[in-house]
Amino acid sequence: MIIAFISLLFGLIIGYTAQRSRMCFIGGMRDYMLVQDSQLLKGLLAFLGAATVFYYLASIAGGDLYGYPWFEREQRKSLELARDYHAFAACWIPDEVVIAAYNATKVKGFALPGGWLLSYTALTTVAAGLGIGYLSTVANGCPLRQHVLAASGNRGAYMYLAGFYLGAIVFNYLIAPVFQRLIS
Template sequence: MATTEVVVSILVSTLIGGIIIGYLSQRSRMCFVGGVRDYVLVKDTHLLKAPLAFLIGAVVVFAIASLVASMPTWPWFITKSLMPIPGAPLAANAAVPIYNHIILAIIGGLGIGIFAVFAGGCPLRQHVMASEGDKSSMLYLLGFYIAAVVFMAFILPNIQIF
């Protein structure tokens, strides 16, 4: 059971981290699907720098942390081979064959890619645009959060196939 200090630290640190990320995303118009989209459409690599810098920043922190403290599962593919990191509610049972996880990743990834471009940006960009007063992004967020409830309440119990 988590102590009160842990709960408070998580709430405060995620809120502050979110504010910093939101501020910088608004200033830089950062978008994680926009990079690939702009490169395909107009050969512009500007937005591609954000995911690349994100990857480098995260890898550096994980690497330093694994040197100075204990990071028993990093890097994941060495300790857990090809198993995915948990977090996908459909693939909660990690004991299923590996190709099931690959199929889920392909279906989910294609869905995100196709619909994110039609909406005009990744979920982060949509949150930022909604905060700038864009009504279409606000409607996007409405669908986004309704989908979270519908998926967990109605879809997930019925398609727990893996």
């Protein structure tokens, strides 16, 4: 329950700063491509640079960054530690949830000559990235920016959010089971 309040508080701060700065991660790249306006692109690069620096500082200063820097093997280790961890955070996670998340981190894909493995995750990352970039530009902003636009009274952005949350339900109950059957 603590984590729900923390995420709400952090969301409030992030939403406030995002509205005041008109920040948009897709818009940064789009504005630079269209009109050579680097204002928002600087924000994107500042986010990436600051996150890199803060992650490094936190890893020195004793922050709980399991498996930093992130590779698949260490991510599985972090799941094994998850149960003790959430006992501390006053949340109890059932075993089967942790085991399902553990199984999801197994790498599957096509074998390539030379002992390489082209994972399904890499393929979907490239394909879905192209789609997200194209459609977010058409929709005039990244998901974060659409929340801010909707909060400032844009009715198109309300429709975007309606599709957004309906998409989560469609993916979770209709598309994800099909994908899991295809892969396994």
